[in-house]
Amino acid sequence: MSSIRSITFRPMFLRRTSLRCWTRRMSTERCRAKGKRMRISRARPDEYDAIQRYLEDAYGLPCGFFPADYPHLWRKEHTDFRNILLIRQGGAIASLVRIFPMTLVCADATIPAGGIGAVSTSPSFRGRGYMTALMREALSAMRADGYAVSVLWGDRQRYSHFGYEHAGTVYELTFSSRSIARAGLRAAGVRRWLGERDLLTRIHAAYLQQRSHAVRTITQTRQCLMKRDCTVYVWEQKGEFAYAVRSGWRGQIVEHGGSPAGILRILIHLDQRFGAGALTVPFPGRDAVADILLDAAAGWCVRTTGMVRILDPVRLCTAYRRHFERCLPDGAELSLGIEGETGAAVSSRGGRASVRAARHPDLCLSSPQASRLVFGPCAEPLARRGTTAELCGKVFPLPFFIWPTDHC
Known part of the structure; x- marks a missing residue:
């Protein structure tokens, strides 16, 4: 991880310069934010509880939200404190940005990427340019650490200022009760995954066989699937296997893998069990969609996968x-x-x-x-x-x- 520099910031006097010129000057340039000196530093492990309370307050979320909803990222044992950038004022956290290292496999390319998340500023310190300073420092740090791209999910008008844009391809199918009924298949063999190790091994293997995926260990796969709003369903029959992850109150599919016929049977099961209405299912591209699924879909669309820099x-x-x-x-x-x-x-x-x-x-x-x-x-x-x-x-x-x- 590159060293984090001490800077000060005066947003109203910044010249419109390239990011390269900005990062070159960061170690020597001193600005002011409302007359107070600002220091960017990395978080420490003993600040874990303080970071959680700060994030809950900044986002207006209940206590324990982040480790419960993002256990693979925000439980203490999975928190990389070196990649949490902070600004403190008066001994309290004023602003925060976290970098999430990722290795993405897209077709036959392996891409080192830096995810950006938890971008926030305490309400009492907003309007001082803290987030801008942290985002620029994060971009500089990710370049120094060898990432080819950075990704995030957020407001386009907010993050286009830092060079991010909606990009990438999601080929999304929509399934209705009527459309999947036309497939003429039964939902036999579908059940919930309740943490069984043998099924986890098959889920993990099916995930890694996808043409696009993140490089993750079987433990990380388990943590991803243990999110509070995720329910995992599997299908097994005559040696074939499929799984699908249902998320949120609307019950949309957020991950799947394995046999296309098995995936379709899981969708039939969800429709019969919950009367879920329209189900949307993402795919990395048209060539990743089997004909059996496309034929059973009520419709399809193409959208972006996130904001990329x-x-x-x-x-x-x-x-x-x-x-x-x-x-x-x-x-x-x-x-x-x-x-x-x-x-x-x-x-x-x-x-x-x-x-x-x-x-x-x-x-x-x-x-x-x-x-x-x-x-x-x-x-x-x-x-x-x-x-x-x-x-x-x-x-x-x-x-x-x-x-x-x-x-x-």
């Missing part, structure tokens, strides 16, 4: 090297950059892709534009035409999907 174009393109080897024409080179930051150039020779840094890329976009272009799901219109636009159409969007159970 590209941190390091070179690391990102390196992670997707195999994708470029398939999609980039032999002998072609594509270079792309983010305004004020170093770009990346990908070239294809003899079926092999190579990646290097590009100081003057052919295509330079704002951070939100780059996220939309690179990760989709919709094609980003480019003012520049010709070869660069044609190559972008061949290689983008890159596959990018995160299961709701892995949100932070």
Whole structure:
């Protein structure tokens, strides 16, 4: 983890500079927030209870909410205090941002990612620029730690200021009682998972076989499925296996895996058992949807998987090297950059892709534009035409999907 610097902040006098220039000056620049010096530091293990009480107050939530609803992230034994950035005033926590390290597998790419969560400021300290300072420090720390992208879930107008944009692809099917009844299947073999170890092993294996998933241990899988609002159902028959995770009062599916016919039987069981009405089921893309499920769906839509910020174009393109080897024409080179930051150039020779840094890329976009272009799901219109636009159409969007159970 990179060292956390001591800074002060005067939001009203900040110049509009690139993030790179900002992070370069952070160790020497001193500003003021309403006349009071501000220090960014990392949390300590002995502050766990104070952090929980602070978050509950900041979000207006009941006592014990975070470790109960996010046990894999917020129980004390799973809390990485080095990645919790704090601002304290008068001995109390005034503002907080947490980085959640993630390793994402999307098709044949393995992407080091930093999730952002628990972004908050105590009501009595709002309006002083604390969150802005913490978010900029978090971006700097994630770059230093080697993350290719950062992801979060929140308000677009709030986080686009830091370069985040809705991106990635979720192919979502909707199932109604009428549509799944047409499948002509019975719900035989479906039951709840009640923590059995042998079933957990099969659930974990089915999850890791998905074309898109987060790298997690079997213990982490268990913690994800033990969330307070999650109920897990499994189906077994003649050696085949499937599971689905139902979440919230509306009973939507937030994770599933295994046999498509088994998943459909679980949906039939839920409809018969709870009269759940319309059920939505996410998939990493159209090619991840089996025909038996598509035929039984009442409808479908495409939406984004979250808000994404590209941190390091070179690391990102390196992670997707195999994708470029398939999609980039032999002998072609594509270079792309983010305004004020170093770009990346990908070239294809003899079926092999190579990646290097590009100081003057052919295509330079704002951070939100780059996220939309690179990760989709919709094609980003480019003012520049010709070869660069044609190559972008061949290689983008890159596959990018995160299961709701892995949100932070």
